[in-house]
Amino acid sequence: MAERSFAKEVEDLKLGDGDLFRGEGILAITKALLQSGVAYVGGYQGSPISHLMDVLADANDILDDLGVVFQSSASEATAGAMLSASVMYPLRGAVAWKSTVGTNVASDALSNLASGGVTGGAMVIVGEDYGEGSSIMQERTHAFAMKSQMWLLDPRPDQACMVNLIEKGFELSEASNTPVMLQVRVRSCHMTGEFACKNNQRPKVSLREAMDNPKRDLGRIVLPPAAYEHEVEKIKVRMPTAIDFIRDHKLNEFFGPTGEEKTGKTGLIVVGGMYNSTIRALQFLGLCDAYGNSRVPIYVMNVAYPTIKSEVDAFCEGLDAVLMVEEGQPEYIEQSISTILARSKSPTEVHGKDYLPMGGDYTAAVLTEGIGRFLDDHEPAQLGNRAPVPDPVPILTNPAVERLSEVVPARPPGLCTGCPERPIFAAMKMLFEETGTHHVSADIGCHLFSILPPFNLGATTMGFGLGPASAAAFNVKGAKRSISIMGDGGFWHNGLTSGIGNAVFNKHDGVFVIVDNFYSSATGGQDILSSRAENKRRNTNNSIVDAVKGIGAKWVRQVDHTYDVTRMRDVLKEALTTEAEGPKIIVASSECMLNKQRRVKPQVAKAIKGGKRVVKEKFGVDEDVCTGDHACMRLSGCPSLSVKELDDPLRDDPVASIDDTCVACGNCGEVADAAVLCPSFFRAEVTHNPSAWDRFGARFSGSVIRFLQTRREKRAVSFEV
Numbered sequence: 001m002a003e004r005s006f007a008k009e010v011e012d013l014k015l016g017d018g019d020l021f022r023g024e025g026i027l028a029i030t031k032a033l034l035q036s037g038v039a040y041v042g043g044y045q046g047s048p049i050s051h052l053m054d055v056l057a058d059a060n061d062i063l064d065d066l067g068v069v070f071q072s073s074a075s076e077a078t079a080g081a082m083l084s085a086s087v088m089y090p091l092r093g094a095v096a097w098k099s100t101v102g103t104n105v106a107s108d109a110l111s112n113l114a115s116g117g118v119t120g121g122a123m124v125i126v127g128e129d130y131g132e133g134s135s136i137m138q139e140r141t142h143a144f145a146m147k148s149q150m151w152l153l154d155p156r157p158d159q160a161c162m163v164n165l166i167e168k169g170f171e172l173s174e175a176s177n178t179p180v181m182l183q184v185r186v187r188s189c190h191m192t193g194e195f196a197c198k199n200n201q202r203p204k205v206s207l208r209e210a211m212d213n214p215k216r217d218l219g220r221i222v223l224p225p226a227a228y229e230h231e232v233e234k235i236k237v238r239m240p241t242a243i244d245f246i247r248d249h250k251l252n253e254f255f256g257p258t259g260e261e262k263t264g265k266t267g268l269i270v271v272g273g274m275y276n277s278t279i280r281a282l283q284f285l286g287l288c289d290a291y292g293n294s295r296v297p298i299y300v301m302n303v304a305y306p307t308i309k310s311e312v313d314a315f316c317e318g319l320d321a322v323l324m325v326e327e328g329q330p331e332y333i334e335q336s337i338s339t340i341l342a343r344s345k346s347p348t349e350v351h352g353k354d355y356l357p358m359g360g361d362y363t364a365a366v367l368t369e370g371i372g373r374f375l376d377d378h379e380p381a382q383l384g385n386r387a388p389v390p391d392p393v394p395i396l397t398n399p400a401v402e403r404l405s406e407v408v409p410a411r412p413p414g415l416c417t418g419c420p421e422r423p424i425f426a427a428m429k430m431l432f433e434e435t436g437t438h439h440v441s442a443d444i445g446c447h448l449f450s451i452l453p454p455f456n457l458g459a460t461t462m463g464f465g466l467g468p469a470s471a472a473a474f475n476v477k478g479a480k481r482s483i484s485i486m487g488d489g490g491f492w493h494n495g496l497t498s499g500i501g502n503a504v505f506n507k508h509d510g511v512f513v514i515v516d517n518f519y520s521s522a523t524g525g526q527d528i529l530s531s532r533a534e535n536k537r538r539n540t541n542n543s544i545v546d547a548v549k550g551i552g553a554k555w556v557r558q559v560d561h562t563y564d565v566t567r568m569r570d571v572l573k574e575a576l577t578t579e580a581e582g583p584k585i586i587v588a589s590s591e592c593m594l595n596k597q598r599r600v601k602p603q604v605a606k607a608i609k610g611g612k613r614v615v616k617e618k619f620g621v622d623e624d625v626c627t628g629d630h631a632c633m634r635l636s637g638c639p640s641l642s643v644k645e646l647d648d649p650l651r652d653d654p655v656a657s658i659d660d661t662c663v664a665c666g667n668c669g670e671v672a673d674a675a676v677l678c679p680s681f682f683r684a685e686v687t688h689n690p691s692a693w694d695r696f697g698a699r700f701s702g703s704v705i706r707f708l709q710t711r712r713e714k715r716a717v718s719f720e721v
Contacts, residue, residue: 004051004524010059016199021159025189026052028159029125030059032166037201039091039120040069042079044493045523046098047135048186049127053096054524060537066202072526072538075493080106083113083179086120087220089210092170092203099126099183100139101444101464105494107144113179114148115230116220117238120205121170122179124150127189128273130328131361138359140328141183145305149234151180151242152305154272156253159193161272165302168249176242178234183304185273239306246303252311253302256294264296265320266379268371269312271333272302274325274362281367285375287382296375296382307336309344316341316348321378323371324352327362349378412452417640418597418665420562420590421447421515425455426635426667427568428483435576438483439474443467443495445487445522446592447515454637458485465490468499468512468583475508481576481584482510488544489520492529496547503583504552511575511584516544517592525595532591544587555580562590563666593663614688617664621656625680628653632681636668656680 006027013031015021021031029052033041041063045053056063056070063070073079079095086093097106103126113122126141145152151172155165162184169180219226246252257263270278278298282288287295299315299322301307316322324334334352341348356362356370375382415422425447432438442448442458443466451458462470467486474482486495491514503512518532519525527533531540545558555578557571568588575584607614623646633641633656644657658668668681687694 004054006051006055006058010055010062013059013062014200015197017197019197020194021197022194023192024051025157025159025162025184025191025193026055028163028193028195029166029184029189030055031197031200032163033094034062034066034068034200035163035198036121036167036170037092037203038068038094038170039203039205039207040071040082040085040093041095042071042073042082042093043096043125044073044076044079044098044102045520045526046102046129047127047523048129048189049096049098049125049184050524050526052125052127052189053526057526057537062200066200067206068203069207076102076105077109077494080109080113080124083109083118083122083124085207085210086118086122086179087113087116088215088217089120090174090205091120091207091210092122093120094123094125096125097127098129098136099141100129100144101136102126103141103144105464110144110150110179111148112222114150114234115222115227117177117230117233118173118179119177119217119220121173123166123169123173124179124181126181126183128183128185130185138328140332141181142304142328142332145181146332149178149239151176151178151246151303153180153182153251153302154304155182155184155188155302156272156275156300157185157188157191158275159191160195161253161302162188163195165251168251171249172242172245172251175245176238178238178242183273187276188273243306243308246306247308247310251303252308253300254315255292255298255300257297258315262297262318264379264382266375266382267297267299267315267319267322268325269299269301269315269322269333269337270325271304271327272300274327274367275300277362277364277367278325278371280364281371284364284368285372285383287375301333304333307333307340309340312337312340313344313346316346319348321349321351321374323355323374324350325356325362325367325371326352329353329358331358351378414449414452414637414639415446416594417638417661418593418663418667419446420517420593420665421450422636422638423562423565423667424513424515424568424588425450425457427565427572428457429455429635430565431569431572431576435573436480438480438576439471441467441471441474441482441484443470443484443486443490445490445515446517447485447487450485454634465493465495466498468495468503468510471510472502472506472508474510475506477509483572483576484510484512486512486514487520487522488514488516488518488530489522489528491516491544491547496551500548500553500583500585501551507581508583509581511572511586513572514544514548514585514587516587516589517595518589519592519595521592521595525592525598548585548587553585554582555584557584557586559586559588560590562588565667593665597663608688611689613691613694616686616688618658618662618684618686619664619666619668620658620682620684622680622682623655626655627680628655630656632656632668638668641668 009027012021012023041056043053076097082095083093085091129136153165153169155162173180279288279292282294326333331353338350355374440458442451442461444464448461460470468484471482471484520528527535527538527540529542530544545556548556559568559571571586604614640659640662642657642659643654645654
């Protein structure tokens, strides 16, 4: 159950000649694939293109009608290997994932694919998750494209440009027998725009035709000495062919005064994805109007690799200096352009990272400052046209914002309200009070938030599904056992073999906790092999317990209700103290609360609207009983748990309070009970559309409570003032 449905939007994928498409970038990308006659599509979900996989899943019926095969791949390596269908056959295929982590996972398949080359067009759509809002390490796809000689497309964030580049990208791939990579940023994925549609195309060659007529070309199989011949072919044949295609089809673009219209001394070379932010910066500098008409010549590299020498030479002719706008490090394109101009003995100076930051997100504010300094040094006359508009840079150092940051506490990312993973780490933290701290290897996924307060657990994270593998060295008998965390998504991604299989084979003595919340939750709530829901297109309900036992694990425990903190703590303690040999595996299962709420809330709302009796639960804290020590928060950290000041002058400390976001998971009460904290937590029930019996019960209990309250007040000791 993905976090967002595109069932309505995918209807626009049926638009044809003469129609105007309006929508998000991910839908435009999907439409471009269909217009290109793609035969198969695969991939692995992940920010910033996780929703692209959701769009494709919701468009299954449309894909079926066109004869397009779609698979939600088990991993990026699976998706990368899927492109082998284009090696021997003229089949167009595309796969998608988050880069650079996804590209790293798929690197073996991609290296082989790029070495032997392809017959049909093969495209890898990578979501470049870069910048301050990124969820991964800061690396660039560009390096992989260069080392494997795969052409890297980085389209200007304009839907017509993106669609055209996808269509031309398949042609480029086929012309040069080389797979191409299409790099899109989060802004490109989710911006809205429009473009003129074309009719969707059925694959020119279907997968059925390829399967019924198998082909084999020994020259495209990566075996020595063919691998060396592939390297020579890349340099002597594929690269020149690709350069000719890119130049002849004008995939790169020129804006502003060009050719004889150039009267200035400076210019900007901009990688495609940075174009919109650059235009915004030029507007702040008074060098561009609201329609993107720039007074500074701009060379937009929609093809980030390879660099087209003839275009660079032509653009730089007559210019004293150019500034390369290239986000991230190292400055690959800046180095390439510097080399080209040096070999041409061009007098044009190349600048880039000397005016712009080496790392970090190139926002409009950052580019305004960098481009402004560049022009101030090399063509200050240009800045004489600066419009009287507010400079965006001071906003970042606004005194009011700084004062606010002193009052408002930092808000690090954390587990959602009601998350079933929270009690797992609460139990672990309580157990450590008894046994002492153990080494904990964390993993990619929601559970990674356990490294932050209030849990402060986890020492390393090495990759999706690699939590158990990252504890492989900690296998010394007699020492305190290590604990490894892994989610169900990571388990099926590669953790079953690289983690559990490796631990079984090496008789690892550690504890392995598999957090099973029924979905690949961190990537948007997509179904996986062990999802409990029925999926008409996928085979779900495959047991993780059966899988680990199937590869030889002997000590396996299933906890099917993680909110039972006492049970979780006892199982963890048993795993850390048992005399049993080999890995100790705990499968801790409860449904992701976000997905549960997405499913249940509409059902409850419909039932209430239909007049059905519905009982909703909510937890609270008795202010008279709460002592204000807040241990419940230190062991839970639920966002719905807060503090509340009392008007009672005899009580200085604020008491615990539960706000309206509570989903009645019961974790706070379970933690309080397991830790023997206090009895201040209570559960309340709100009955919608109550029956006559409910009303009678409420009146009766109310009268009893009022009687007891009245009697207590009469017996209370009072003092005359």
